[in-house]
Amino acid sequence: MTVLGGYLGAGKTSLLNHLLRHNAGRRLAVIVNDFGSINIDVALVESQEGDTFSLANGCICCTLGDDLAMTMTALLKRTAPPEQIIIEASGVADPVRIAHYGTMPGYRLDAIVVLADAETVRQRSQDRYIGATVHHQLLGAELIVMNKVDLVSPATCQAVRQWLGIVAPGARIVEAVCGAIPLALLLDLSLDRMAVTTDVVGDRLVDHRSSYETWSFAKDGSLDGARLRALVEQLPEGILRGKGILTLSDAPTTRTIFQLVGRRWSLKQGEPWDDALPSSQVVLIGLPGSIDAAAFEQALQ
Amino acid sequence: MTETTVFTATKIITMNDSQPEASAVAVRGGRILAVGSLDEMEAWGSFSIDNTFCDKVLLPGFVEAHSHSVVGGFWEYPYVGHFDRVAPDGRHITGCRSIAAVIERLRAADADLDDPEEPLIAWGLDPIYFSGESVRAATLDRVSTTRPVYVHHMSGHIVSVNTTLMRHEGIDAESETVGIVKDGSGQPVGELQGMPAIMSVRSVFERLWSSLNASTAKWRFGHIARNAGVTTASELGAAAVTPEAIRQWQLVVNDPAFPARIVIAYSNRFGGPSDPAQMAAQAARLAEHSSDKLRLGTIAKIWLDGSIQGFTARLRWPYYLNGTNGLWYIAPERFREELLAYHNAGLTVHVHANGDEATDLLLDTVEQVLLASPRPDHRHTAQHNQLASADQFRRMARLGMSANMFINHIYYWGDQHLTETVGPERADRMNALATAKRTGVQFSMHSDEMVTPLGGLMLVWSAVNRVTATGQVLGKQERISLHDALRAVTVDAAYQLKMDHEVGTIECGKWADFAVLEADPFAVDAMALKDIPVWGVVLAGKLHPADGRGRE
Structure with a gap:
């Protein structure tokens, strides 16, 4: 489960629309407060049952x-339960607090993503009534999407990014226009789909490949668990998301699943390899300059 | 010609300031035909006399402008709360003031269940009064080691369970759900905090949930009202207003045996349109389902913040004693849109604002809405409004707003407010009724049933005494007179529900809705007000004696 937070007007709805249009082949369930401005394309709606639309x-x-x-x-009890909500x-x-729901049986918390409107977030954070709420939301984020960067000057953008770094020191920050960030950052995708590509935003083509770098690593057989942990702990700040299906030398007969979102990462036991050939595969996505492929590979060999 | 019945009583306290007292009231077709002495009734022709109340005192039926019907569902199960309550069937249920008392009550309930597999559900637990001791599996295992036991706390956010239930639901050291409380060795202790954790015992929670939404819950709510002398109660926005839910309300409330009028406030918390204008239009359209007894389409409810005792109310500086502040439940911009839409659709909006910062936001927003869209007689009401200060009351008066004050808090949580939440000075001016009166704010008082028990007499007692559960007096300058207190639970509450032309006083033309008391409130000691026995009610001229007392 991914939580999408942020104050009114930060662009949550744009991001959700983006997600529903480009679902990367995943069966997603999007739970919204209201259908207010979600543009559910009528042509895409297969059926409606009460307040649930199936696309x-x-x-x-x-x-x-x-x-x-x-x-x-109730979502888990559907005949085709969603792969991610x-x-x-x-x-x-x-x-x-919403993320706590992701610890219920049948769920796993994937990411806490908070949107910030580059134009207004600093002003909102000073508001008499909701200033503290805005601060608190940013503080809880693993990934902050600084949205609407097309509406501010590069200098302002830089200043807001710096400010976000101070008020939310634990979060990784990415920039977006109309909430369009690569799905690979938002969702827990399979390894072969963890590629940063292009998006159409309005009538423009946005090439994310100039804003993000990807590193993929694959080898037959196992990795040294201690070396892997040491590498992950020392990853640069610009690394935003990672995933791996690994064989660790200390558990050679089962898969170990590696997940990383922002600063948080985990290694969990997966399915046994049984007759399959044990192998190790990792993908990392980061900001430009964060990936040092040679150093990463050396650390793992 | 419709028959006329004249009720005689020791004293009829009319709450009509033009004619404060009487000894007889004539009723025709459910309405009050005349009020005065028996002689004065002659002008209306022949009548029969009903002397049932000749040794009793009549008041206008109490009006409760902020209550919730869900309590009726909980009464399907045993109550283990700290304070005494009256059950819907009229039994006086003593509060469980110790853990031993909780166990004893649960053991009795366990013995009453025939099916050994049936879970034992109980409600109302409030460990805040057990000086730090928790009620968890170790305690509940003393009730049963074979039957699942589930105890819903009064706060609504915590559940205690026994080991059997944890075993059935697979809650163990491996459980990762946030809110499953564990001990130092990682074993779950039988306390589930928050909905994600409570859903770990889903089968039992869903059983409780269906009880809360059943029509029997609504019937019990009516019986609770009758037992407390309340003839008009509200469901202030915490119940669904789906077509099915409304049909259920109609079936129950319009039944001649149902002893109360119910006003249902619209809220969007269970779905419905999200566009404010559509939302308001839907709310107003509900009026077509109204009847003499069931009112819809007049009131809307919006929540701004949480509760003071839950540390979730939004407070002005210097916030809580522990330095924290509470939570907003709606964004200010969205609040303004919703308020404006309801306002333009002609509804009266009741806004939950517990802390004084929430009251500020409410006042700012009502002012903006009135400037944008002036409207006479809107009666927008600040609900709870517990920490409002004199400057806020002055503004409220200028804006033509009403205040519905949560005066029972003084008794039920006053001691905690002194030492735990806001400290002595602010605790003293909590629910500042005398200030409301002085500044000219139209005000009423409410129980917020089920947060505190429904009933006009308890509210009146709280307002004139301001005494806490341990007997301390909180802010005696804020006490009000008995007359003002009685107005606040009758005609002044009816005003906020837009029903003061129909109920709230015993006066020619209004519904013959009476609270029947065994003693005159003006003749008893102020500290005895809450203990005056209630015989029952009269609703539209029909007698509804409280259960457990029998028909006289």
Whole structure:
């Protein structure tokens, strides 16, 4: 599960629209506060059941209902349960509290993403009523999407980025226009789909390949667990997301799943290899300059 | 010609300031035909006399402008809360003031269940009163080691469970859900905090949830009202307003045996359109489902913040004693859009604002809305409004707003407010009724049932005494007179529900809705007000004696 937070007007809806249009082949469930400005393309809607829309691309979109926990539990009971859910937190909600729902049985917290409107976030953070709420939301983020960077000057953009770095020291920061960031950053995709490509935003083509770097690594057989942990702990700040299906020397018969979002990472036991040939595969996505392929490879060999 | 019945009573306290007292009231077709002495009734022709109340005191039926019907669902299960409550069937249920008392009550309930597999569900637990001791699996295993036990806390956010239930649901050291409380060795202790954790015992939670939404819950709510002398109660936005839910309300409330009028406030928390104008239009359209007893389409509810005792209310500087501040439940911009839409659709908006910073946002926003769209007699009401200060009340008066004050807090949480939440000075001016009166703010008082028990007499007692559960007096300058307190639970509450032309006083033309008391509130000691026995109510001339007392 991914939590999408941020104050009103930060661009959560644009990002969700982006996600529903380009779902990267994943069966997504998007839980929104309301359908307010979500543009559900009528042509794509296969069926509607109460407040739940099923789309032709396999995604569903529903409102919160009586209670988030009950809505999430009901999703798991569907005949084709979603592969990942994205929850739109309300404009004043604490995304970290919403993330707790991702620890319910059947779920795994993937990422806490908070949007910040590059134009207004600093002003909002000073607001008498909601200033503290805005600060708190940013502080809880693993990934901050600094949105609407096309509406500010490069100098302002730089200043806002610096400011975000101070108020949310634990978060990784990326920039976006209309909430269009690579799906590989937002979703837990399979390794072969973790590529940063292009997006159409409005009538423009955005090539993300100039804004992000990807590093892929694959080898037969196992990796040294201690070396891997040492590498991950020393990864540069610009590394945003990582995933791996690995064989570790200390657990050679089962897969070990590596997940990284921002500063948080985990190694969890996966399925046994059984008859399959044990191998190790890792993909990392980062900001330009964050990837030192030679050094990473050397660290693992 | 419709028959006329004249009720005689020791005293009829009308709350109509033009005619404060009477000894007889004539009723025709459910409405009050005349109020005065028996002799004065002659002008209306022949009538029969009903002397059922000849040794009792009549008041206008109490009006509760902020309550929630969900409590009726909880009463399907045993109550283990700290304070005494009256069950829907009229039984007086003593509060469980120790852990031993909780165990004893649960053991009795366990013995009453025939099916050994059926989970034992209980509610109302409030460990805040057990000086730090928790009620967890170790305690609940003393109730049963074979039957699942589930105890819903009063706060609504925590559940205690026994080992059997944890075993059935697979809660163990491996469970990773946030909110499953574990001990130092990593074993779950039987306390589930927050909905993600509570959903770990989904099968039992869903059983409780279906009880809360059943029509029997609504019937019990009516019986609770009757037992407390309340003839008009509200469901202030915490119940669904789906077509099915409304049909259920109609079936229950319009039944002649149902003893109360119910006003249902619209809220969007269970879905519905999200566009504010559409939302407001839908809210207003609900009026077509109204009847004499069931009111829809007049009131809307919006929540701004949390609760003071839950540390989630939004406070002005210097915030809580621990330096924290609470949570917003809606973004200010969105609040303004919703308020304006309801306002333009002609609804009266009741806004939950517990902390004084939330009150500030409410006042700022009502002012903006009134400037954008002036409207006479809007009656927008600040709900709870517990920490409002004199400057805020002055503004409220200028804006033509009403305040519905949560005066029962003084008794139920006053001691905690002194030492834990806001400290003595602000605790003293909590629910500042005398200030509201002085500044000319139209005000009423509410129980927020189920947060505190429904009933006009308890509210009146709290307002004139301001005494906490441990007997301390909080802010005696904010006490009000008995007359003002009675107005605040009758006609002044009816005003906020836009029903003061129909109920709230015993006055020619209004519904014959009475609270029937066994003693005169003006003749008893102020500290005895809450203990005056309630015989029951009269609703539209029909007698509804409280259960457990029997028909006289």
